[in-house]
Structure formats: C-alpha cells, structure tokens
Amino acid sequence: MKRILPFLLMLCFFSSAKADHITGGEMYYSFTGLSGGQYNYRVTLKLLTDCESRRKVDELISVGVFSRYSGAFIRNISVGKSSIEDLNLTNPDPCITNPPVVCYNVSYFNFDLSLPVSEDGYILTSQVNYRVNGLANLFGGYSNIGASYSAEIPGTSGLTNAPENNSAIFTGTDLVAICANHTFTYSFAAKDSDGDQLIYSFCDAQNTNAGGGGNIQNPTPPPFASLPYGPLYSGLAPLSNTVEINSETGLITGIAPAGGKYVVTVCVQEIRNNKVIATQRKDIQIKIASCSIAEAAIPDEYLLCKDTKTINLVNSSSSPLINSLTWEIKDNSNTSLLVSNDAQVNYTFGAIGLYTVKLYINPGQACSDSASAMVRVYPGFVPGISFTGICVNKPTFFKDITTSVYGMVDSWSWDFGKPGQPNNNSMQKDPSYTYTSNGVSDVRLVVENSVGCRDTVYRKVETIDRPPINLPFKDTLVCLNDQLQLKASGSGVLAWGPANIVNSTAPDPIVSPLTTTTFIVNIDDNGCKNTDSLKVRVVDRVTIQAMNDTTICKGDTIRLRLESDGLQYAWTPSVQLIDATAKNPLAITGTTTSYSVNAIIGGCSATANVIVGSVPYPIANAGADTTICFNTPAQLRGSTDGNSLVWSPGSSLNSITASNPVAKPRSTTTYILSGYDSRSSCPKPGRDTVTVNVQPDIIAYAGNDTAILTGQPMRFNARGGVRYLWMPATGLSSAETGNPVGNYNTASTGIEYKVLVYDAFNCVDSDYVKIKIFDTAPSVFVPNAFSPNKDGVNDRLRPIPVGITRMDYFYIYNRWGQLVYSGTDTEGGWDGTVAGKMQRSDTYIWVVKGVDYLGRPYFTKGSSLLIR
Secondary structure, three states: OOOOOOOOOOOOOOOOOOOOOEEEEEEEEEEEEEEOOEEEEEEEEEEEEEOOOOOOOOOEEEEEEEEOOOOOEEEEEEEEOOEEEEEEOOOOOOOEEOOOOOEEEEEEEEEEEEEEOOOOEEEEEEEEOOEOOOEOOEHHHOOOOOEEEEEEEEOOOOOOOOOOOOOOEEOOOOOOOOEOOOEEEEEOOEEOOOOOEEEEEEOOOEOOOOOOOOOEEOOOOOOOOEOOEOOOOEOOEOOOOOEEEOOOOOEEEEEOOOOEEEEEEEEEEEEEOOEEEEEEEEEEEEEEEOOEEOOOOOOOEEEEOOOOOEEEEEOOOOOOOOOOEEEEEEEOOOOEEEEEOOOEEEEEOOOOEEEEEEEEEOOOOOOOEEEEEEEEEOOOEEOOEEEEOOEOOOEEEEEEOOEEOOOOEEEEEEEOOOOOOOOOEEOOOOOEEEOOOOEEEEEEEEEEEOOOOEEEEEEEEEEEOOOOOEOOOOEEEEEOOOOEEOOOEOOOEEEEEOOOOOOOOOOOOEEOOOOOEEEEEEEEEOOEEEEEEEEEEEEOOOOEEEOOOEEEEOOOEEEOOEEEOOOEEEEEOHHHEEOOOOOOOEEEOOOOEEEEEEEEEOOEEEEEEEEEEEEOOOOEEOOOOEEEOOOOOEEOOOEEOOOEEEEEOOOOEOOOOOOOOEEOOOOOEEEEEEEEOOOOOOOOOEEEEEEEEEOOOOOOEOOOOEEEEOOOOEEOOOEOOOEEEEEOOOOEOOOOOOOOEEOOOOOEEEEEEEEEEEOOOOOEEEEEEEEEEEOOOOEEEOOOEEOOOOOOOOOOEOOEEEOEEEEEEEEEEOOOOOEEEEEOOOOOOEOOEEOOEEOOOEEEEEEEEEEEOOOOEEEEEEEEEEOO
8 A cells, every 4th residue: 555645845944044035825815795885805815934044024014906907006905914823843754764844934914805896806916025045946046036925806807796706725735745856746726615616737936026125025016027937947847847737636746856945836727607717826935855755656657658668667766764676567457567676677568558567665664665557558649739820919729739649639738828817728629819918928738638648748839919921022123024923921811912913812923013013912810910012123124234354363263243133143154153143253264264144134134244364473483492400501592483582481581582592590491482573464473482491409429528547448428410420539449430439558638539420411510528548546536625616616526436437425424424415426526515505614524435447346535625
C-alpha cells in the first residue's frame, strides 16, 4: 500500500530580518445581502510571513477598490489586523531524511464592504513590498519585488444575479513537504457555496508598481504586471514542465525541481451558466528543500505515446534509508514480464497496449513502501495547434491538429494565455478567442485521446491591430503594352483596385496599365482590415548611359557602371564578368575588351557599350636569392623596364632608388623591388622580391687559457662550427680538427693559438687560447695575496692548477677555523665575502685536494693575505 506522507509548507528561510518579507497570500469574500441598493460583502485578506524572519505584517493595511475591467479608481479602505495564527510542524515523518523546520505566521484582515450595482464589477487588491528574496523561478533570482493579492466581484454584465456572489475559497492545507527531485502532490482545491463550476490553472504571479520599502503599500490600479520569470519557468509552469495542475480538482502533481524558493500562483475560475463570472487567486512562495524521502517515488502513469516503446524506470527517491528495491512489469492479463532488483531498468515493450509497473522498497523493514503505475504504450500521439486571425477585438480561430495513430482525440483543455480574463479557457475542439490588446500570448492545449494518451503543447500567438500585407515590391516599371503579375499575401481575404482589375480578389492578378498607376490592395481578416499600395510606372523606352571608355592594368578588376532604369541586364562577353546579369558587374580584363549590355523592361530594351583597355604592369626583376655571412654586405641586382624603381625596406640599404644597392641586413630579410613607368597608362608598379638569407653569428670558442707540464698531453676542444684551422700548429696532432692533442717536451711561458671556426657556408670567425708549459711536478699555485676591491685586478683568490686533471675541493678558512669558501673549479674563486658581507683584512688558510694527470692524488695547503 502506498504510504501517505504528511503535508508541510516549507516557508522557513534562514536569513536576516531585512531579507525575508511576505511568503504568500490570498483574498476572498462572502455576500451578506442587499441594503439600500448596495451589495454587502465580508472580505478577508490573508498574508503569510516566515515566523523566524522576525518580519511582521503592518497593523494597518490598505485595500484598493477598482473597476474590474477599466481599472478606474473607486476608493481606498484602511483595515486593521483582525488576528494572527501560528502554524508549526510537529512530529515530522521518520522516513524523511533532514526534514525541514516549518514555521510561519498568518495575519488575517477582515472588513465589511458595501458597493453599488456595477455592470463591469469590481476588483479588490492589496499590495505588498516585498516578497521573499532569491526566488529560484524568477530571472536572476530577482530581489525586492512586490506582490498584489486580489479578488474579483462580478458585475451584472451577462448575469443579473452575478454580484450576489460568494467567492471561491481555497481549502487546501498550507502545509506541504516538498523534497527536491521527488514526486509530490499539493492541493489548491477550493469550495464555492454558490455551487459554481470551478476550473483551476496555473497563472502569472502579480507584481506591484508601488515603490519603497516596508510591507503594505497604497494599491495601484490594474492591470498588474507579471513577475519576470526565468528560463524554463513561466506563470503557466512555475515549477517547470514536470509539474501539472488538474483543472477540475486543483491538485498539482509531479516531480519537484531543484532546491530553492519558488513562487506559485493558482487561479480558479467561477463558472455560472457556462460563463466565467470571476477569477480568484492564491499566491504562495514554496521552499523546495534538499531533503529525501524513503518512498517508492514513480509517476502515477507512464505515457509512451510519442515515438518510443522503451520505458526507463528509476526511483526518484535517493534516500539513504532505502536498503532494497524490486521492479515488476506485468501485461494487461497480469502476466509478469520482468522482475529486477536493479536501481535503474530499461525495458522495451513488444506490443502496444496497457501494462502495469510496480516498485517495492524495503519490504518487511522500516520505511517500507510500494507504488504502481499504469503504462500506456501507444506511440504516434503528437499534439499540435494552428490558428487564423490575429487582430485585436476580432476572433482568433484555433484548430487542434493533433495526430493519433491509436485511439481518437476526445478531450481538449485550452488556455489562451490571459489568466483572469473572461473565457480564457475552453473545452471545445476548435474554439475561438477574442484578444483585446496587442501582444504575445502563450496558448496552451492539453489534449487526450480515447486510449488515455495525454500531452501538452504550447504556441505563441501575437495579436496586432491590423493584419499584415506582404508585398514583394512596392515600386516597379513595365513597358507599354506589357503584362505584369501583381503579388500580395496575408491572412485574410484580398481585394485589388482600381476597379478595372480582372480577378481582383486573387492574390496575384495580371494587369496591363497604359499609364503609371498606383494599385491598392485591401485585406479583410474577419472584419480586421488593412490597406497597402504599390506603384507601377509605365515607360515606352529604356534609358541607358554607360560609363566612359577607360584603361586598366592587365589582370585587374574593374566595375562596369551604368545609369539606367532597366529591370534586367545582360552583359557580354560574360566569361570575363562576375555576374553578367548585374547592373554594375565586376570585370576581369586581361586584354582590351569591348563590353556590350542590353537593358530590359519587359518588351522594351536598349543597348550600350564600353571599351576597357588593358595595359601590362611594368616588369620588375629583383634578382636571385642569396646567402651571406653575419654582418657582411650583399650586392642586390635589380632591373625594370619602367623609368624608376624603389626598394623596400630601405633601412639596411645604402640606396632605395639604385638598381644595384648594397644591403647589410642583421637578419634574413626579403626586399621588394617596385618598378614604375610614368610613360604608361598603368599607374601601378610591377613588383618582385629577393631574399637575403643571413647566416647566424658564429660563436667561436677555442677553450680557456691553461697551464700544463712538459710531457702532459693537452686536449683542445674548439667549438662553434663545422670546420676548424689552428695557427700555429706547434705541438698539435692536427691543425684542421676541433679537438687536436698537444704534446710538449720543453717549458714555455706561453704559446697563443688562434683557431678559425667555419660554418657550412664557409663563414668564419676566430678565438684564441694560451697554453703555459711548466717543467715541474704537478702543482696547484695559489697567490699569497689578493685585493677584492672590484678594480679588475686580483679581485678573487683562485687556484691555478698545473698538471692537475681534477679539483676535488678548494677550501678557505679564517683564523678561527671557520670555512669561508668552498669550490671545485678554477674560474670562480673567493671574492672576500661571506653571505654578502665583506670580510676583514687578514691572513686566510687554504687547502687544495685533487688528482694529477697521471691519476695520483694531490694535496697541498697554504695561506694568503686579504688586502683592503
């Protein structure tokens, strides 16, 4: 058995007192009798606020009385608060996880009202600034927006006893538990003591034009503007299209949208003797919470009526209290087709017909629940709307164009998008409705067929004050004695004038005027009329004047131009033209050409000619591309058959007007040679380019100066090129390799070698290295003093190895044995500072450890003086 959940209205919002205002309201009345020609009513205004927001409704409110249709002001009434009711939820259902706290206050304002007889009737309204903030179904959440609560008292128009009316009063509880993405039901049911038929619908929540803060404002007259609904929402779908309202019971059902606060308004029409006499409204802001309910939450029925026989089954409740679930599908003879314990099931039915889906959760446990739903498998049911007539104050005729493969369409519920207006709803198949103002209306049709398929379709209808007439042209030419087909289109009956037109009611009559004539076209759409006109000018010849003959550069384009009143054009030769039927086409001319054009107006035509001469561009030859070494010049060699030339860019040239300038670019550069001929009819230059490729700068490297011992082989390591030449070749194993080996048997104070480094294009650069040769044992020499004063002389204390192939360390200590420097290379050395701080003038101890060129360990130490 389906477990019934308690209802609670979640209107508790946890924000500051300045943020939370009115959370809902309604107005209703009862007829108390006639006295002195006055109709007497007992009126109640009901306003809701969140009890935790600390917002209080004013003790005194204002109710405005206006004419029902014209909006004319009648009077304002000041009313004091009659009573306050506190509503709280106690003992929430244990199968709701994270149940919301529900607590709000209801303020009642009761007053008596006497009104004279009126044909239009009256509308009572009280207006409030503001609603609660951050409403999820409004555009951008929209804060600080007002609310209008109203009630309608019918007039005598159509029904003489209509003013003796008791309004419909909503009886559904204000307490409803709605968890995001869960199925729910909530009743907007109402009662009517007069026995009037009641029709329910969602409708626009109403704003107010009153300004300023606070709660109650002096009312402004109707009509009241709609709230600015956001995407996916509207007054007709305040909780998106997953939630519907039953037009006969006022019960809203469906799957709730995401968590948030939503404004929902329901209108109930009172129908007496097949005429809508009044519309009452209930407006609440509902909070949908991020709670979950342990329930078997599936739709009441599944309609596979469009284009599929596959059903997707999922329990919309994701409560952590659900421990197990079972799906079962049966056919109409109660034969089981599927049993599954999967969380989600996809099943394709083999045939059309009626089926049943059942879902069981937590059988035999706490929070057990079950639900069943009918499945209607009748694909091919597609709703549709068409309409004719779009003029205000004239009937718009609607037509149901629904298609149904199975069953007959047998139920229609129309909403013409004007909630609160007379006859806004209809149950006819093809009804009509008269709109009284321009604008766009959202028309809704709920349609059902005999096999139970049901769907909703929406259509926007724009009403205007006159039907449009579409004319493909408004002014044209014809040749004398030619025929012309007029054309017009529009929704309605067309009629052409003047009166001598044959077949004047056709949308496309044929005429043959002898003189210039203005033709009038009228349209009549069910009494809604419009008029337009078009002018037909009659000529006996075509005027034409071509441009003067001209000359262009060979291969260029030119636009051929005419002065003509022709309607059609034919140019020849067409092969050289872009669109030979254009009045002013583009021509691409390689040789001197005579162009001819025929201009046509029906049976009239005229011809003109234009000659376009073609002159070749001057010839420019910039010469062949070349490659140069970095920072070297290149001789350009250009020529032209014109009488002048210009090179660019000119920044790296010694002349931009010489035929053969010298170029010295720093990087690869493309030069443009432009040749001009002032003697020619072609004023444009001929151009050519030449690229000077500049090789990258060679970074020649011969190695660092060094010292070795006699008998110690010296490996040179030059780099930076692809070919090398050493000078002199003294002691070298080869003078033409980058890494020759030097062998020396005698001591020398220094041999300086120069190495020439060549790249692949034979560009060359050079570098030097100096070798000192000692006739001693392997040693490391360290100066006995240095002066780190940044004068470039003896600024660092560094070791000078001779015959040492590897330095393991070079340590320096102060007189207290503290390490002030450590290193392993011979290029760095100590600059006399520790952590950036200059050290005092003093004697410092150094220690060196390494390996000599024979692989033997080497160790020595000494002292040096730091001089300031």
